[in-house]
Amino acid sequence: MLTHLLQKTLVLKLLTGLCLNSWSQKEIAVKSFELSEMQYLIRWREMYVVQIQKNGWKQRLQTAKATGLNTVCAYLFGICMKNSPISLPGSKTF
Structure with a gap:
């Protein structure tokens, strides 16, 4: 039961990640990353x-x-x- 639930959660996260990746452009640099043409500094x-x-x-x-x-x-x-x-x-x- 727990394994089945974890598999469903993993698949859902994977699909969500793929959808988000297709909607936004990402670029990762050494000290920051860019998401949808907005730069974020971590x-x-x-x-x-x-x-x-x-x-x-x-x-x-x-x-x-x-x-x-x-x-x-x-x-x-x-x-x-x-x-x-x-x-x-x-x-x-x-």
């Missing part, structure tokens, strides 16, 4: 989930926005994805 930084407390995320994201960032990469380590709650040294329990 300014990003990385944030590590295990190093930020739950109540600190809002402040971090507001600070990132205030400094001009428009993209944040959040790393989720495999140890955080397990079903049982674990405790990492110096961080919250996941």
